[in-house]
Amino acid sequence: MPQMKRTPLACGAALERPFFARPTVTVARALLGKLIVHGNRAGRIVETEAYLGIGDGAAHSARGVTPRTRVIFGPPGFAYVYMVYGMHYCLNVVAEQEGQAGCVLIRAVEPISGIALPCNGPGKLTRALGITMKQNATDTTVGPIRLFTEDNGEVLRIRTSPRVGITKSSDLPLRFFIEGNPFVSR
DNA sequence: GCTATGATCATA
DNA sequence: ATGATCATAGCA
Numbered sequence: 432m433p434q435m436k437r438t439p440l441a442c443g444a445a446l447e448r449p450f451f452a453r454p455t456v457t458v459a460r461a462l463l464g465k466l467i468v469h470g471n472r473a474g475r476i477v478e479t480e481a482y483l484g485i486g487d488g489a490a491h492s493a494r495g496v497t498p499r500t501r502v503i504f505g506p507p508g509f510a511y512v513y514m515v516y517g518m519h520y521c522l523n524v525v526a527e528q529e530g531q532a533g534c535v536l537i538r539a540v541e542p543i544s545g546i547a548l549p550c551n552g553p554g555k556l557t558r559a560l561g562i563t564m565k566q567n568a569t570d571t572t573v574g575p576i577r578l579f580t581e582d583n584g585e586v587l588r589i590r591t592s593p594r595v596g597i598t599k600s601s602d603l604p605l606r607f608f609i610e611g612n613p614f615v616s617r
Numbered sequence: 618g619c620t621a622t623g624a625t626c627a628t629a
Numbered sequence: 630a631t632g633a634t635c636a637t638a639g640c641a
Contacts, residue, residue: 480624482624489624490624491624491637494638494639497637497638498637499636499637499638513624513636513637514635514636514637515623515624515625515635515636516622516623516625516626516633516634516635517623517625517633517634517635517636518625518626518633518634518635519625519626521624521625523624536624538624552625552626553624553625554624554625554626555625555626594624595624595625596623596624596625597623597624598622598623
């Protein structure tokens with residue numbers, strides 16, 4: 432614990448709509464190091480994955496609008512939550528302009544406050560933050576899940592790799608994480 | 618209606 | 630490597 436000293440909680444500005452209205456990969460990288468807050472629980476995003484639209488076989492949005500994927504085609508900055516394997520929830524943040532598919536899976540966060548469970552995996556972090564389908568399709572700029580910059584001009588070392596746990600389009604380098612961070616998954 | 622398939626995780 | 634467990638999507 433002593434070796435990972437950080438400024439107490441330099442919570443900066445809330446992320447606004449234009450932050451999310453950018454290419455999905457840009458948003459996926461930009462979300463690293465940002466703070467995510469739900470109720471009294473807060474963490475720092477250390478690992479993300481980009482899921483594109485048509486053409487990305489691994490993305491839920493690959494085959495167009497369905498009841499489930501509707502939010503991914505909606506306004507940027509909204510939360511897309513879904514259940515995987517019948518027992519875990521995954522949290523995404525919608526990117527791109529409204530009408531364009533694209534979202535960013537939050538894969539791991541570093542606990543900052545109010546967190547009592549491991550956060551090094553997409554299913555674990557939703558559990559630790561108390562996120563369920565109730566938060567699906569909520570607006571992160573005004574809703575229960577909020578995102579903030581962390582005001583400590585630290586320059587992040589970002590690494591890239593293929594996405595985890597998928598079978599289609601598994602060669603694309605769309606996973607991003609903070610190099611050396613101990614809270615990255617696996 | 619029926620079935621296959623997971624953007625996972627814990628256990629062994 | 631395997632099992633838990635269920636919403637979604639595609640098809641009949």
